Amino acid sequence: xxxxxxxxxxxxxxxxSSVINCTYTDSSxxxxxxxxxxxxxxxxxxxxxxxxxxxKQDQRLTxxxxxxxxxxxxxxxxTQTGDSAIYFCAESFYGSSNTGKLIxxxxxxxxVKP
Amino acid sequence: EPEVTQTPSHQxxxxxxxxxxxxxxxSNHLYFYxxxxxxxxxxxxxxxxxxxxxxxxxxxxxxQFSVERPDGSNFTLKIRSTKLEDSAMYFCASKxxxxxxxxxxxxxxxxxx
Numbered sequence: 001x002x003x004x005x006x007x008x009x010x011x012x013x014x015x016x017s018s019v020i021n022c023t024y025t026d027s028s029x030x031x032x033x034x035x036x037x038x039x040x041x042x043x044x045x046x047x048x049x050x051x052x053x054x055x056k057q058d059q060r061l062t063x064x065x066x067x068x069x070x071x072x073x074x075x076x077x078x079t080q081t082g083d084s085a086i087y088f089c090a091e092s093f094y095g096s097s098n099t100g101k102l103i104x105x106x107x108x109x110x111x112v113k114p
Numbered sequence: 115e116p117e118v119t120q121t122p123s124h125q126x127x128x129x130x131x132x133x134x135x136x137x138x139x140x141s142n143h144l145y146f147y148x149x150x151x152x153x154x155x156x157x158x159x160x161x162x163x164x165x166x167x168x169x170x171x172x173x174x175x176x177x178q179f180s181v182e183r184p185d186g187s188n189f190t191l192k193i194r195s196t197k198l199e200d201s202a203m204y205f206c207a208s209k210x211x212x213x214x215x216x217x218x219x220x221x222x223x224x225x226x227x
């Protein structure tokens with residue numbers, strides 16, 4: 001079945017790197033995503049990676065994908081207090097009967113201490 | 115930058131009443147989605163919509179739910195007879211043809227009393 005798991009909480013100091021981890025069960029997923037949710041706001045797409053890639057970098061964000069272990073991580077370099085939010089990992093499926101629905105993890109709350 | 119909008123931001127209704135949640139997807143997007151997040155739980159897929167019909171729906175999306183694109187801009191989710199367990203944040207999302215990024219609205223918090 002489809003399942004995505006994340007640790008619930010991560011606390012870091014400002015300026016440190018944050019690494020948020022995610023595991024998923026379905027190897028047929030085609031894209032994997034990271035969304036950010038600030039208090040009272042919607043889900044903001046941060047970045048995504050195609051399942052045949054192993055790394056993607058976008059400014060302070062680095063996504064690593066280990067397809068063999070079905071493990072995805074998001075590294076935020078030089079974490080700032082404005083990065084405090086809930087981070088959701090999600091996977092999607094595209095195929096004859098799938099229209100790209102997203103399967104989400106439960107979200108990791110990132111707390112950045114000054 | 116274009117964005118998905120949703121109204122109202124908060125809806126309070128009594129059990130058994132009908133509610134309609136409204137969304138305006140990004141204008142050149144063709145795929146539309148509804149998700150919900152019960153407090154403290156995961157964001158769950160409800161339904162996807164393309165070419166004026168439902169393309170996929172989850173087990174949650176039973177006969178009490180329906181979706182409609184009544185005109186060229188709005189996309190609505192109707193819950194016919196609300197239950198207490200329908201209380202949740204409902205998110206609308208949209209996607210362009212040929213793209214893989216879904217963009218979400220800010221959500222509607224539905225409270226059923």
